[in-house]
Amino acid sequence: MAKFTLQFRMEYCKGCELCVASCPKHILAIGDEIGAKGYRTVTATDMELCIGCRSCALMCPDNVIEIYTEGD
């Protein structure tokens, strides 16, 4: 079970790859899914490796990424 969950607000994703470039674990990629804006959108390849560093969310210019962790 992954420790962190990324919630993508795909309707805003423009596939710019700034999150992809900033992820230290290289677990983000642009997938085949076409979003509402007509761009290929981001996807996470292996959430088990996510360390919850927030780099992707900090660099996302389009408010796509929200991050949650287990527990409350």
Added chain:
Amino acid sequence: MTDKVLMKGNEAFAETAIRAGCGYYFGYPITPQSEIPEYMARELDRRGGAFLQAESELGAVNMAYGAGAAGGSVFISSSSPGIALMQEGLSFLCCAGVPATVLNVSRCGPGIGGIQPGQADYFQATRGGGNGDYHVFVFAPDRLQEAVDLIYEAPLIADRYRNPVMILADGMLGQMMEPIVLPEQRPLIKPADIPAYKPWTVTGKADRGGKRNVVQSLYMQPEDLSRHVEEMYANYTRAEKELARYEADGLEGAEIVFVAFGTTARLCRETIELLGDRGVKAGLIRPVSLWPFPYRAFDEVGPDTKAVVSVELSMGQMMEDVKIGVNGRKPVRLIHRVGGLVPTSVEVMDEAIAILEGI
């Protein structure tokens, strides 16, 4: 309060603006109106308002835009070339629906021109020197008391229509002294009262329970801009009905009818007396509002009138509106001086007689 005081025009204008409740003044020195920022510097802050000498007229008009959009009652003043610099802001104020009171103590041009009185800003004031479809409401007093009354009324008109109001006073009015009755001090609006009084202003959305306000003049969709401009013009159509003002004297049986605004109207009154002594009956139409122009005044011109004569300190700018008003029913002629020259009443009489003889 009925203070009857003898004041210099520019100082009377400034004092009246404060009494009208204009708590915010942004100005830049320019002859012949520099007494206004000087007066505001002495008076406005200690009476609860704010004075600021701007870095330029561009700065001043944009400070007025910000203060006005934030709900303040603003007053700005300048003279012809300075008003030219403010045109960018006036177009913005009109499109964004931000009220302001603007005073042009005009001089003569074009270019740097001269610092003597002139009326060659008529087109600039009434046709709009900025970009796009808009109008500033323009009133032209011919004496200090009327200037005081108009400046006092201007913020009310500006607020009612959410549009700038300009008082076009030539340099002569700014520099002359006349006894006047100053109006009562209207209260300056407090920041806390703005949201209730002007709910469209930007004051922070917490004032509206989180409902956001945006003051804007950009409309990227043609349909949206079209709708907005049509709405502005519905407002202007209302203003044309409600704000067009003039004085008409002695039109009945007049052989010649002068049309003049501001200080040239004073001159024409003297000329009318001189002509009367010579047995020539003359009348006067004095537009008080230049936009909206009181075209209906010309319906009062009677069958005895042989010529309608626009008397102007310009090359004949208002004459275009006079022609629209006369609508081909009478010959329209021009008596004018430019460059800061002002004709005497005798000179106007001589030219008027020559016009009548030539028809």
Added chain:
Amino acid sequence: MKPIFTITEGMLPVSTSYCPGCTHGISHRIVMECLDEAGKLGEAIGVAPIGCSVVSHQFMNVDMLESAHGRAPAVATGIRRVHPDKVIFTYQGDGDLASIGMSEIIHAANRGETFTTFFINNAIYGMTGGQMAPTTLVGQKSTTSPDGRDPGAVGMPMRMSELIASLDGAVYVERVALDTPAHVRQAKKAVAAALEIQEKRLGFTFVEFLSTCPTNWGLTPANALKFVEEKLIPYYPLGVFKTPERKEEAV
């Protein structure tokens, strides 16, 4: 599930009009996060410039107004006279602030106006299609410097933070960059510091963001970040140029 990063309510739930990878979105979010965290979204009044971010009021969830090109500091000056108690900011690009609006920004800073200016420096005119800005680097190509900026003809790129910091009225001046997560974190600290100092009404506060324009630079968004690191930062050094405590150390 516990949130560790959520989108501030300061950003309206709409898609921005900015190109993919344009860092306007990051600076928008940072400013709104800081206002949100200070509980000031309801007290804020923002002034939008002319440029790509003329429509920033469609994305920032605060009261805003549009201003004419370069005039935002004059507009904010007017607002401050009416509302001594609100949070006021301008958000301006390099053409708007450093070219056509040079007079307004310098005089507002010199007066010590108590609003905050967020200056987006991406070394180019974005909205009009990639023309040379006052901040375009030497040799950098643009549609109006097709052979690269020639300082002999148009002078050197202007360092606005250093210029502003030299004025007594400016009390907080910092240049940050949006090219890495670490720099974005620092940028947010700068915004928070500037807004905090605004609250004290000590003087003019200014944060310059080295930002990107992938479209008009002709680079991918990721390579545009590298351009910030390799080209912009060496000419436009990051750091704090002025604080209320260190006024005398101004550049």
